Amino acid sequence: MAIFLSCSADKTDSPQTGDITVVADESFENVTRVLKDRYMLFYPKTKINLKIKKENEALQDLLKGNARVIVMSRDLTADEKTAFKQKFKSEIEPARFAADGLVFIVSKASTLENVSVDEIKRRLLDGKNSLIFDGSNSANTSFIAKRLGIAPNDLQYSTLASNEDIITQINKYPNSIGVVGFNALSRPHNTESKMFRESVKILPVTDANGNSVAISPQTMKNNTYPFTRVLYFITNEAYFGLGNGFIRFSCSQPGQIIVKKQGLQPFYIIPREVKISE
Template sequence: MRNLSFVFICLAFVACNRGAKKDKVIETRTSGTTELLVDESFARILDDQIMVFKSDYPDATVKTVLGNENKILPDFLNGKIKMVILSRMLKPDEERYYKQKQVPIYTDRFAIDGIALITNAANIDTNITVNEVFDMMKGTSKGDRKLVFDNAYSSTVRYFTDSAKVKELPKSGVYTLKTNNDVIKYVAEHKDYIGVVGVNWLLENNADILPYLPKVKMMGVKNVEGKKGGDAFYKPTQNNLINGIYPFLRNIYIINCEGRDGLGTGFANWLTSPRGQLIVLKSGLGPHKMLSREFNIRKTN
């Protein structure tokens, strides 16, 4: 009887193992599970992409970890999570971990974002030049207007400090809050402040900010003379993003260091595929590739 009981236990164990293996989804380019770090400025566009990708490939699960650039980057650089969405490419010293392990680094641009400057809807003056913005970043502005960003560690702040060639924010004239929603609400209630937010954030159907959107408006920006967009004031419309004439543009990249041909590679390829690019186009951002349209011309007599 003891031997018979032992046999039944072994059979049950084997059956459970077979069931677990059967239920486990094998990782391919269109199935399995992968994890992705996402700069929270681009959360909306990634949600849309993942939703459609999942509908096409039900066995695929793409999990996202959101945060500002400074918060998410360490987890990528130490190899904890090996895929990331950023508004810039890696610097040479940031590639060290993966190069030491001889893991290839694949970087693909899949969208073009604009950084919008917003002002209170009651303001008559809705234009500003790039040099005026840079003067504010340097703390040398002679005007009364002030800049307000989402938070001190965001990719948006980093973009403007790099562009204005300053190492830190001035002690006055430039302020940070916590989120993009906070910026929109603040500008809606304060006439002397210019908010700095990603265009895709303004296009989001976010119930928290819908009451405030009619109270703000996008500003026109004129580039430095001699540069593209330096002939007039341009707003960050989709056409202006695609044509590159709006001054404050930034690319959105997916950086893949998974080191295997799995779901991460499949999703990265999806973002630059015609289907992924169509989602970017519908979102209001600039796609990496413009989709060509073919017309069938038929002779009718």
């Protein structure tokens, strides 16, 4: 785990006290919210404000100093890395904490039972806008463009305001495919996630070798699911304050257990401690 230290000298907080803002895309909201809520339970004198914005907007907030920590899934461009270095006089050190993925959902009435990588690419270029995302500036569209080698401006798709709207739309139009982040569906004991899972059909993805792969923590862990991505934190904090404290917590054993309970794959494999009695 890498903790990034920038050059700011404003030490107004510590890992146990303070008030900061963390920004995450809607696709990463659930896991980020649980992590920050648990951290504040451990450290009652801290306040972590979570704001939900599109991934590109989150990065702008970090560069402007409006956020202390952001969650990202895509690699930064050369220009973005340069802007960060010029602003904070240091290189970016991502702190990876979870493997997530994109899932493709259809109405239960749909005849589709799986979808291939080639079919997804074809639908994004055929002008019929049959794939539905949660906003044109979301982490999901950025990720899929890079994954399929398509220029973002060449993507052709529909957008709706939220995951809930996507579910409504695909149930009206069975030929449509919704594209959402796995964490919206992955929480095993969450009522909202359970209702989401029960209202749609999650399509396995057929890879280039003809293998049909369903998303799961295991297929994300071994990277056999074709649309696996890694979530990571970036901070502009120059010292070991609340931002870096939260990041360290998320990447250490307590945080990684939370990630696992969210149905995602922890980035760090935590070995079990075995005590041998003499």
